[in-house]
Amino acid sequence: MTAPSGASKEAARARVPAGDRRAVLALARFEGLRLLRHPLVLTAFALCVVWMARPGATTWRSHPPLQDMDRDHQLPLVLVGFAVLIAVNLAATRARRHGTDAILDALVLPPWQRTVAHLLSLLPLWLVGAVMVAAQFGWMATRPEAVGRGDIAELATGPTSVLLLGVVGVLLARLTASAVVAPLTVLALLTSMFVLAAGDSGVAWLYPTVHQSPSGVPTDLLDRPAGWHLLYLLGMTTLLGAVATAVAGGRRRTARGTAVAALTCVLAGALFQSAWPSGALARERQQATERPAEVQRCQRLGTTEYCLFPEFGVWVDDWDRVVREVRALTPKDVAASPITVRQRVNAVDAGSTGSDGAIPFATPSEGPTGSAWSVPVGTLWGSGTEDLALAAATAYRLVTGEAPQPGTPVMCDSRGVLTLWLAVRATSEADLNSLLDGQFSGGGVPISLLGEAQLDAGWVVLREHELAVVQALLDRPRGDVDRRVREEWSALTAPGTSSLRAAELLGVTAPAVTGDDGEWNCR
Template sequence: MNTVMEPDGLRTTPPVVPGEPHRPWAAVAALARFEARDLLRYIPVLVTLLVYVGYTLWTLLSEREGMNAFPALQDVDRGTQSAPLLLGIALLVCVNRGALRSRRHGTDRHFDVLVMEPWRRTVAHVLSVLPFAVLTALVVLGEFTWQALRPGAVGHGSVAELAVGPLYVLLCGALGVLIARLVPTVFAAPILVLGLFTAATFISAGTGGAEWSRWLSPVVGENSSKTLPSDLIGRPAAWHALYLIGLVLLLATAAVLAGGGRAWPVKAGLAGALALTATGAVAQSGGVSAELSAARERATLSPEKQQSCTRHGASTYCAFPEWTGRADTWAGVVDRVQSLAAGPAAEQRLLVRQRIDATYGYTSDSTITPATTPHQVTVGTRWGGNRVPEFAAAVASVLVAGDETKGGELCDGRMVTVMWLALGGAADPTADLRDVRLDDSLSGSAIVLTPTHPLSMSAGQTSVVVELLKRPRDEVTATVKKHWAELTAPGVTTAEAARVLGAEVPKEDDECGE
């Protein structure tokens, strides 16, 4: 301590330590690290973080079969956005509570004697969420990379779509700090969460789900099971990412301003963030362009203009650019079905064409109209799981009836032959029969799904097919090939088909009349 003589007496001043410059931002970084570690002490944050990481790992390790084994990356990127939702909400509440710690403990007045200004402490609280956003980004990147390396992966992902999860986490953290500075009570954050969900529901209902209001939400999902080519999706992902970045900066700078930061860089940053948010919000609400609508219509009505075709064996396979590598897989199913057939069907040249209904993007799940072109079979953009027996049923119906339209009208004994061709060569034909039927049953009448309009099985046809699938495959195959002309003749009844195949004649009649 130094003693200085002044006119009004002696004054003691603290010693000056040479070589110790004032570094306020180093102190901010140290406080941010402390607050980030402290957030892990909150049970909601720790639990939701473990659930998020654990659930992601579990889904990746368990998705080895079915449609999940053949991911489309333009769907995978959107799939990473919903899992961080609970983590973001937990961070919002707990960051808010951490920012109010000094107020709860009555230590606010002690901060007046510290070197760090209150607004810098606000900055530290905002930065404390950054490690969680980085961790979210690593999980998102790992999930996408895992899916992209799968042998059956197709398509292209979007960096802007992948950025939504980490940006959402930052957004929740910044909002929690802002609420702490504006409404310094721990009850404000939970009430805000409920209020936001309620407001979002009312806004969506009040605007009729309009495009501009839908994209104001941080995470925008699609209530659709279809997969579209990447260039036909039409989601304003880049503008939405810009909107979220602006919103994060807007809330963060507003929190610093409310925490006492009155310097001109803070005010300029607030104005810039507001402009960024407004730009993204306006740009993302533009809707579908005329060019995109025209491209979707061409892909729906004239897919051959955008597709490339390859030859495998006797058949030709045409697909959109992102799916051309899947022709070998489709050819394997076609070869399997044709190996059970006889007569002209065993040598028939098929045209397998990928078809979609992209007219209204993801907002419509309408069924694809069956093709009237002879010997053309439709295949969709999704593959694996139920899609395999559905495609096999479509191939079999075309081999028996001649085209998809006539195949959809089959209701006589030829359905027994169709279902044997579709399922007889499968690794687990009984399971595939369940999967391809709408009600997942092995008895009674049912709808049989295909990539286009469904087929129909009567109860009698079902009983005959189930019996055939339980018998030795070679035995049934030989009988089908020997009596191919009889089994594929128009008007053949189910009872006649059962007698030819040596199966029990069903008591139920065919349902063609219905």
């Protein structure tokens, strides 16, 4: 078999116009189906599904904040994009790697049109990613406990990242037939993404996905530049696709015009996304963090007033259930005392991956109830120990008469025993196991006052000694301990009552205080 001459190739192409869309689309369908069946791509999509349905995503399934849910898929879809990059690169270099270029040159499609077909073959993968995102977000958005609102640009970012990385694979195929270039490119992108994009600089927004915002920030205070970022990604996708087509011998005028338009979108998106956040937004975040009463609304249920950011109103009944459970374990006069529960958030550092500063939640209550201090509650619910955190903060308020102060108070007395017992008794003993998992090496047991997911919220700490007394109480019949707590409330809440005395009053045996327990700086 001999390769066709140049004249015969031109004659063959003359029979079918070079711009015949049907031939390009037929090749795109064929390559698209091959990509969908590629083992690497199938594995990546399977892992993406596992991520979206992971057991650790309890907060998304029970009480989803939609302003966080709309970007939960982005990182796993970027990993899918890396798999697509390698798979489409192998497909686009198949002929050169197998030495069949001469056969392809006999076809009616020139190299640049075959490149266009490989670019179009990525669209089914984009569609699969979009369907996955829409299904997950739609399921969460229909839940009655859902709060906030999603952003269509955030939802489109993940599937667009798959498209962009696939285009990178096609471009690499036009530059070199080496099979190792694509994996090396993936390794370089992964390394730079987790090193350079982890900071707070504008460089992070040059990557497909950006996780600089913590969970639970109210929607209006989050305000990520998702629209500009999506424009940047679409511009980059189009620009690299135009370059790949031009390198393959495409029409220069068309490729040049497309590249100029795409580059304009890239520059505009990169410029405006790097200017986030605005000065006005920064002031609003500081106000919500330090003076939340100015932007919250309040509602009263019984003798408890709940002050919250407006979009979280559907969670009030869940908060009230926990507060009522704690109140029910106290004497009637204590249970009837007014309390203000105020939602707190650290929105000042909403543009970073986290915060080292504690939320100043222990501010005097501005509510009309006249309570001395407000009980804090966070902007996440259902992801772990948020119910225990609210129960502990409420118990602390009822036991001591004030909310926990900023810092880490260590409660080495009867009031510490009573606070933890009330919190665990009002929620679940399973929450106590979560506390034990986070136990300090020196034996202290920390209780986060806004739950596991908001670790900069402040803590109350108990020693091993107080924990042992609480565990002994939980092993006793509930009715007997409940009665003793109400009868001995005054003595148990007196500042000078020790944990040893509390154990005696409640009918349990306390272990001796160890040397490690004696080293704690008690409140």
